[in-house]
Amino acid sequence: MRGTPSGRILVRLRNALLDVTPLRSSRPFRLLWTGRSLSGLGSQMTLVAVMYQIWESTHSTMWTGAVGLAQAVPVLVLGLFAGALVDRVDRRKIYLLTTAGQAVCALLLTLQALLAPLPPAGVLALVAAQSCCVAAGGPAARTFVPHLLPREQLAAGLALNRISFQGAMLAGPALGGLVTGGLGVGVCYLTDAVTFLAAFLGALGLPRMAPGAESARPGVRGVLDGLAFLARTPAIRGALLTDLATTVLSMPISLFPLINAERFDGDPRTLGLFLTAVAVGGVVASLFSGTFTRLPRPGLVMLAGSGTWGVALALCGAAPGAWTALGCLALAGAADTVSVVARSTVIQTHTPLELLGRVSAAEQIVGQAGPDVGNMRAGVVADVTSGTTALVSGGLLCIGAVALVSVTTADLRSASAPSPSPSSEAPAGP
Known part of the structure; x- marks a missing residue:
């Protein structure tokens, strides 16, 4: 079949499409990818909910613009130090701890939305705390693909991570808007917390990931x-x-x-x-x-x-x-x-x-x-x-x-x- 013209065309077509070999060959990568895909979707939903809650309480573009700052500043300030920490300890443990921290922040956002809404500064403080976890969890997660996949599947694994990110960017804001408009920001935040649980469970099966032969100073x-x-x-x-x-x-x-x-x-x-x-x-x-x-x-x-x-x-x-x-x-x-x-x-x-x-x-x-x-x-x-x-x-x-x-x-x-x-x-x- 592969030697026939139609077989060769089929092989070329399959080689042109997204390579899902990493999902088939590595169960730890498959579970991690699924959990991170769901948590990425939840994070995009929460961004919509935060923007909506801040706007409803302030009607100020300055405050809505501050949401981006609350996300960016911790990553910029802590990023390199967090990367050095990732190179000193078990990367799996860092990722599990920071994922749990993001879930806690999402639960706190849920509670304040359902019980006693915080002032805008309080909401941004929780967003910033969540971003502090991203500052360490992000670099840790980026080290997983070389640990889990053979070198020849590295690019394919990165492409799968990219389409997961893009899918969240496409569907997350729209879904966040629907949930926020129909059920309120509290349900949107709660959904995010549940997706972080999926990410946590997806990472539980990862092997211990030591930083390498020489730990960072x-x-x-x-x-x-x-x-x-x-x-x-x-x-x-x-x-x-x-x-x-x-x-x-x-x-x-x-x-x-x-x-x-x-x-x-x-x-x-x-x-x-x-x-x-x-x-x-x-x-x-x-x-x-x-x-x-x-x-x-x-x-x-x-x-x-x-x-x-x-x-x-x-x-x-x-x-x-x-x-x-x-x-x-x-x-x-x-x-x-x-x-x-x-x-x-x-x-x-x-x-x-x-x-x-x-x-x-x-x-x-x-x-x-x-x-x-x-x-x-x-x-x-x-x-x-x-x-x-x-x-x-x-x-x-x-x-x-x-x-x-x-x-x-x-x-x-x-x-x-x-x-x-x-x-x-x-x-x-x-």
Whole structure:
């Protein structure tokens, strides 16, 4: 069958689709992925509920904007120190403790919503406490894939994590809005707490995960060791710089309302489609992630994805019509997924296990801070010029930055990943 033309076409099609081999071959990964997928959905629901509760009690955009700060600041301040801690102790234990901490925060949000609503500052304090757990739990979770999967399945596992994240981003806010509108914010928070229980149970079956041959030194010394490793490892340094430059120079989210008003008469239906288009493009890329996770040069794949992101945004700014612009945003979302999965593959294949917590913390910080700074940059440029100029110039700056990193970082261009095993190329069995 595989030797016939139809068999070869079937094999090529299966190789182009999302590779679910890690879910079939590793029970611990399957349970972890299921639990984290559910908790990601719950977290997106809670974000909607928090925004709604804060708005209802203040009717102030300053307070709703503070929700993002409450989530970001703990990760930025504690991230590197949390990464050093992850590299000193059992990573499974850190993840279980921080997941339990997030569940407790969700339960406290539930109780205050159902019994005695807190003032806005109290709600934000609980959000910040939950984010403190994310600061340590996130880097710990990022170290699991190399522990649980053979190296040739690493990219496939990262692609599965990415589609889980995107699915939560697509479905979570809509579901959170429905639950909040129909049953109240308390039920939304309670749902989040239950999903954290699923994440906790999914991680219980994980093996003990020691940090490696050499534990991180305590405190600032451990952080400095991690930063020194980043500085002397061109492939990882180039990957993080590419991601930071791309998001800082061309993040478009804050421009969407203005672009919608300037180009498409401010129709709210169009505005809603802007974000949806980016997410849909990302999901499609994830579904067909076999086309790039099996390629032998993830560094080149990342550079190509980042450059395509810039091209798509520049074309979106110059697009003559709404549907063309939305198509460009879908292309940008697909390129972002390609870049993120390839970047994580480069980082995790070039980082020793004993440093993976600190490097993962740096990756998490870049992913948190870059988009926030990029959205601020875009808003400032748009205030001085126009939304279209800010979007087009951001895309062009992104292309230039990616080209600069590519030219100056040969190790990133040549960074390789293990080839998939023959079994992963074969058609899936029953």
